[in-house]
Amino acid sequence: MTDVLIVGAGPVGLVLACLLGKQGRSVLVLEKKPARDSASNAIGVTPPSLALLGKLGVATELLQFGASIKRVHVHGQERTILGEVNFPEPILSVPQGVTEMVLEQRVRELSNVTLEYGWQFQSFDQDPEFLMALFQDASGNPRAERALFLVGCDGVHSKVRDSIDVAWKPRRFDSTFLMGDYFDETGWGDEAHLFFTSLGAVESFPLGQGKRRWIVQTSTYLDQPGSYLEDQVQERTGIALDPVTRTWQSPFGIHRWISEHYAWGRVYLAGDSAHQMSPIGGQGMNTGFADAEFLAALLEARLEKPKSKLAERWNTLYSRVRRKAGKTAAARSELSMAVGTVRGWASSPRNALLGWLLQVLRNVIPAHYAMLTIPFRNLAQAKARYPELASFKDIQ
Numbered sequence: 001m002t003d004v005l006i007v008g009a010g011p012v013g014l015v016l017a018c019l020l021g022k023q024g025r026s027v028l029v030l031e032k033k034p035a036r037d038s039a040s041n042a043i044g045v046t047p048p049s050l051a052l053l054g055k056l057g058v059a060t061e062l063l064q065f066g067a068s069i070k071r072v073h074v075h076g077q078e079r080t081i082l083g084e085v086n087f088p089e090p091i092l093s094v095p096q097g098v099t100e101m102v103l104e105q106r107v108r109e110l111s112n113v114t115l116e117y118g119w120q121f122q123s124f125d126q127d128p129e130f131l132m133a134l135f136q137d138a139s140g141n142p143r144a145e146r147a148l149f150l151v152g153c154d155g156v157h158s159k160v161r162d163s164i165d166v167a168w169k170p171r172r173f174d175s176t177f178l179m180g181d182y183f184d185e186t187g188w189g190d191e192a193h194l195f196f197t198s199l200g201a202v203e204s205f206p207l208g209q210g211k212r213r214w215i216v217q218t219s220t221y222l223d224q225p226g227s228y229l230e231d232q233v234q235e236r237t238g239i240a241l242d243p244v245t246r247t248w249q250s251p252f253g254i255h256r257w258i259s260e261h262y263a264w265g266r267v268y269l270a271g272d273s274a275h276q277m278s279p280i281g282g283q284g285m286n287t288g289f290a291d292a293e294f295l296a297a298l299l300e301a302r303l304e305k306p307k308s309k310l311a312e313r314w315n316t317l318y319s320r321v322r323r324k325a326g327k328t329a330a331a332r333s334e335l336s337m338a339v340g341t342v343r344g345w346a347s348s349p350r351n352a353l354l355g356w357l358l359q360v361l362r363n364v365i366p367a368h369y370a371m372l373t374i375p376f377r378n379l380a381q382a383k384a385r386y387p388e389l390a391s392f393k394d395i396q
Contacts, residue, residue: 002028004299005133005147007121007160009036011096012271012288013153014103018056019296019395021110025303028145029107030119030135032154036104039248041096043205043213044282046371047089048378049289055395058102065102066094067206072192074358076351079195079237083358087366093192093205093213095181096285119143121159124150126266148306149299151268153288156255158273164264170257170276173334175341176221180229180249182241184212194340196354197236198347201340214241217341222251254278256334258326262291263315270295274322277330280337286371287329291322293379297392305391313388321376321386328374 004020006013009031017027045053045062053059068090074082107113122142124133131150135143152160184206195202200217207213216232229249230241257276262269271288278284298314308314342350358365367373376382383389 001130002026002145002147003303004028004149004151005030005145006151006153007133008152008154008158008271008273009033009100009104009115009117010153010155010271011042011099011103011285012292013151014100014107015052015056015289016151016153016270016292016296017113017115018058018103018106018110019292020299021107021113022056022395023296023300023393024112025300027110027113028147029113029115030121030145031115031117032120034118034138036097036100036117038097039250041250042099042279042282042285043093043095043207044286045092045094045099046282046286047091048371048374049286050092052289052293052378052395056103056106058106061102062092062094062099065098066092066208067190069093069190069192069206072194074354075193075195075237076355077197077347082196082351082355083362085358085366085369086362087370089370089372091282091370093190093207095207095211121152121154124160124163124267126150131266148303149266149268151270151295151299152273153271153292155272156276158269160267161259161269161273164267164269165259165261170255173254173256173278173337175278175337176218176251176253177215178218178222178225178229178249178251179213179215181207181211181213181247183245183247184210185242185245186212186239188212195237196340196342196347196351198344199236200232200343202233202236211247217343218251221253225249225251252279254280254337256330258323258330262319262322265315268295268299268318270322275326275330277326278333278337280340281333281369283329283333283371283374287326287374290325290374290377290379293395294318294322294376294382296395297379297389301392310388317382317386317389321382325374325376329371332368 072085119135203215270291
């Protein structure tokens with residue numbers, strides 16, 4: 001029987017597997033995809049997350065792959081300068097596929113952790129002592145696994161979440177975007193640039209390895225974007241992107257939802273399974289990493305003291321603490337989106353206000369976006385607030 005069964009091998013599931021594996025616990029990770037996805041998706045790794053990844057021994061390698069963003073230039077109409085954001089601690093920009101690759105390599109080094117692809121979660125049953133989870137492969141072959149604990153890290157469309165929280169009704173926003181990765185020909189190095197124009201927003205972030213991410217606000221969701229991204233970057237900023245150098249692109253919409261239940265007996269949710277938020281501002285994946293840090297300590301405590309009378313209280317605090325952090329991050333992402341998506345005549349007063357704020361709050365905004373002011377941004381903060389968590393072990 002496995003100590004912890006993790007459903008989903010995205011970045012949060014892999015971090016949780018590494019944390020538990022490093023503590024000597026037996027872990028089985030089952031992912032429904034047939035192989036690791038190389039898509040870019042999330043790119044920002046904030047300082048609290050980088051500190052956590054450093055404890056797993058993967059931060060240095062990620063830094064070699066990515067770009068350390070220390071400065072963001074903010075532009076208005078016709079590339080006028082509104083201001084800049086200077087981070088006291090840099091934000092690492094690296095494609096999610098690279099993050100997952102490095103984490104998977106670390107998982108493979110842990111003999112007590114097993115990772116398998118091609119298994120779709122179906123259902124589970126739990127009793128006071130253990131649980132049984134059912135899976136199915138692409139050919140319909142069934143598989144049953146016994147474990148002491150089950151964690152759903154299976155993303156936005158989580159089947160584990162559906163098993164414990166049937167009230168999933170995310171709020172859908174009208175704002176839509178298109179993002180793409182290109183070989184970087186700007187000469188901007190590791191600096192990011194934001195453009196707020198009357199036609200819509202444009203964002204540009206270095207990715208390391210000679211590539212750059214571009215994001216444009218769209219009027220509708222584009223299933224077949226064609227050359228839309230290059231055309232709009234040219235029209236809004238005057239910068240010409242060579243479509244030949246585009247390596248990937250994807251449209252996306254915006255949803256917001258925070259689960260009412262992060263814990264249910266021996267079953268837990270973490271990452272996008274538990275919370276969804278706008279990717280604008282890069283808060284989502286990092287919130288998931290902090291979920292994994294707390295949950296790894298909680299599961300270690302429950303495994304070490306299986307009969308502890310505090311188990312239910314620990315579950316309650318996991319939900320309370322991580323929901324508080326998730327709500328705060330989602331609200332900040334939503335605010336960033338609301339400010340950045342203003343178009344038409346209202347973009348001029350928005351830009352004037354934004355320029356003023358960048359001056360007045362120049363010492364506040366960097367920490368805000370680096371997630372250095374998120375409540376319970378790491379396990380240490382939660383332990384300082386709740387004495388019931390004193391026995392939780394810090395990952396060294």
